[in-house]
Amino acid sequence: xxxxxxxLICGFxxxxxxxxxxxxxxxxxxxxxxxxxxxxxxxxxxxxxxxxAALIIAGTSSAIMGAIVQRLVSNRFVEPSxxxxxxxxxxxxxxxxxxxxxxxxxGRMLIAAAGAWIGTAFFMILxxxxxxxxxxMPPLLGIAFGGVIGAMTSFIAYRFDLMQSLSAxxxxxxxxxxxxxxxxxYIAAAVTGSxxxxxxxFTLAGLGDxxxxxxxxxxxxxxxxxxxxxxxxSGAIVVTVGFIPFLGLVVPNLIARWRGDNLRRSLPxxxxxxxxxxxxxxxxxxxxxxxxxLPIGVTMGVLGAVIFLGMILRKFGR
Numbered sequence: 001x002x003x004x005x006x007x008l009i010c011g012f013x014x015x016x017x018x019x020x021x022x023x024x025x026x027x028x029x030x031x032x033x034x035x036x037x038x039x040x041x042x043x044x045x046x047x048x049x050x051x052x053a054a055l056i057i058a059g060t061s062s063a064i065m066g067a068i069v070q071r072l073v074s075n076r077f078v079e080p081s082x083x084x085x086x087x088x089x090x091x092x093x094x095x096x097x098x099x100x101x102x103x104x105x106x107g108r109m110l111i112a113a114a115g116a117w118i119g120t121a122f123f124m125i126l127x128x129x130x131x132x133x134x135x136x137m138p139p140l141l142g143i144a145f146g147g148v149i150g151a152m153t154s155f156i157a158y159r160f161d162l163m164q165s166l167s168a169x170x171x172x173x174x175x176x177x178x179x180x181x182x183x184x185x186y187i188a189a190a191v192t193g194s195x196x197x198x199x200x201x202f203t204l205a206g207l208g209d210x211x212x213x214x215x216x217x218x219x220x221x222x223x224x225x226x227x228x229x230x231x232x233x234s235g236a237i238v239v240t241v242g243f244i245p246f247l248g249l250v251v252p253n254l255i256a257r258w259r260g261d262n263l264r265r266s267l268p269x270x271x272x273x274x275x276x277x278x279x280x281x282x283x284x285x286x287x288x289x290x291x292x293x294l295p296i297g298v299t300m301g302v303l304g305a306v307i308f309l310g311m312i313l314r315k316f317g318r
Contacts, residue, residue, distance in 0.1 A: 017283065018279065023048075047178055049179075054185055056279070057186070060192065060275045061188045061237065062244050062247045064195060067267060068195050068263070070253075075135055075138045077136060078139055079246075081246070082143055083138070083142035083146070084122070084145040084146035085123070086116070087145075090115075090166060092114055093238065094162060094165075094166065096108050096111035096112070106184070109184055112238050114235075116235050123142055126141060154166065171297035172243055173295040173296065174295075181240075182240055185237070188232070191233050191236070196267055199263035201222050205219050205223065242297060244296060246303070246305060246308060248274075250308060251273045252270055254273065281296050
């Protein structure tokens with residue numbers, strides 16, 4: 001009975017945030033305007049519904065990817081943005097713009113996913129070769145690796161006058177989402193669903209190679225599948241709306257403190273909190289400088305940085 005009550009509360013909160021996302025904006029939409037103004041329906045169907053759907057999908061996928069990565073690496077301070085995945089996806093996108101400027105959105109997504117896959121795989125190799133004496137070493141190593149890739153990307157973008165495109169990939173902004181311009185996120189949702197189905201394998205792989213082999217798993221195969229899932233989702237999100245900072249870091253940590261490390265049990269709550277936080281930050285960004293939009297990359301970045309700092313102080317300030 002308690003689980004049903006909690007599920008109803010979570011569903012109600014998500015529904016309220018979704019309705020608010022549909023109604024809040026520079027052009028107000030209400031029941032009266034929907035009944036009397038045809039343009040209100042156009043705004044709702046062309047802009048607000050796609051934006052809300054994109055927020056839910058991107059938030060859910062980003063949070064689940066963070067949870068999967070943290071289990072694979074066995075470190076709570078790692079997510080795609082702190083292991084070079086996003087920087088490598090941006091580097092791949094930049095190369096795509098240079099050598100295949102007329103590529104379709106699907107082609108750009110595949111190029112970004114390929115860059116993310118190569119970068120994530122290289123980061124995993126680094127983790128296996130470098131002695132890790134502190135839980136902060138993996139994210140620091142990933143930030144350093146991502147910084148090198150990001151510097152290369154910025155230099156090339158500057159030389160070829162592509163800095164504006166590079167900035168768009170790095171800062172999530174859902175104000176550009178319109179009908180027929182966000183459908184790649186459905187691929188991200190499908191790939192995320194496959195990660196959900198393999199949650200038990202990722203949980204076991206996080207216990208160590210020896211334990212995984214003893215339970216009949218091939219740890220390298222599970223790791224390769226996890227990297228592929230993370231790279232595919234990251235590529236789709238970066239190409240469509242830009243990456244949402246800190247979401248995949250703070251959400252799994254908040255849920256893990258309550259539900260533990262079993263992904264099968266925690267992923268539903270991770271997905272819910274990821275979607276709810278994304279909707280909340282986007283709505284706040286629309287209201288704080290109304291009628292102008294503040295990109296969600298800014299609002300979520302500030303909130304996520306505060307939560308992340310609190311996590312570090314709580315863990316190492318004892």
